[in-house]
Amino acid sequence: MTQQPMAQERRPANEGSKAAARNRAALVAAAREIYAAHGLAAPLSAIARRAGVGQGSLYRHFPDRAAMAAAVLEENVRQIERAAAAEDAAFAGVLGVLTWHLTESAAFIDLLRAEGATTCRTDGRTHALVLADRVERAVLRHLPPPPRPAAADDLMLAVAMVSGAVTGLTREEREGRALAAWRLLGVEVGPVRPFDA
Template structure:
């Protein structure tokens, strides 16, 4: 029995190979939306429906759940790395970009809880641990000596995980408010909460 799409979801269309690039982009966009709403455990069928393609198209571009998640979350991390590489970058500005991603995506928050040292032993996928390490490197590159997040080796990512845990609420504004309150309670200055370049 076929599953009927929800009213706000697009029906699959088959435009063939000539639109492969457009289909991949639509799948990444749909996955970002679905993961932001429901986390990494969301069904792949929901992603395909939201993108307006069949599941076969999804599997042609992404052989499994890990490939979809990696494609989506890699874009989040790349944006944080770009913010860290900007000529005028400082820790407050990079934390602002990180905080924007925290308020936008439940899936991204799960990556920030990945402990690179525990990958493979605790059930944390290796791709998530790698993405978490990349976020840590981007932040650490701008962490001045003596900064409160640099006092102990693990302080930085523990603080990031703590703020991620506070990012709750039905609206982005509420999640942002809670994230900024958590940073404030930790005594950490955060720049404007926005995507890189936004």
């Protein structure tokens, strides 16, 4: 005998695209955390678990590892661009957001070392160069007038040098090393944090 649902019992509403957008954002955030802890070779199943979604949902949004890494990179670049475009943006603050991404995302470091980046499909190097160029343009917009910490041509070299110092098992260790590298270069960096719109 089958039980019929009572009138006051209702199925949960299907949230459709809202749930899909929420799941995608959760997957990107989870991937950033997993990649920071375990590198780009981390299993996709760990990302799905951290995001609280099934693997089917992960593969609907990101058919492979390259697509997942590309999404993390794109979100990192968007945050830096938003930080640079903010009304009260300053060079040190934008560098603080950039440094946060350096300490949080191994994939982002690979992006900034675009010659070796292979994280985004077949044309990965080209895609990485485009994203690195977007980061450079966003930060250059706030480069202080002379005398400045680095010439405009040297900015991405300085970023690459700092990214090379970002090592350590914990985020705090990576942040400490990044800030020490900026200090050695004579560059003031604002609070190391993600950009909050």
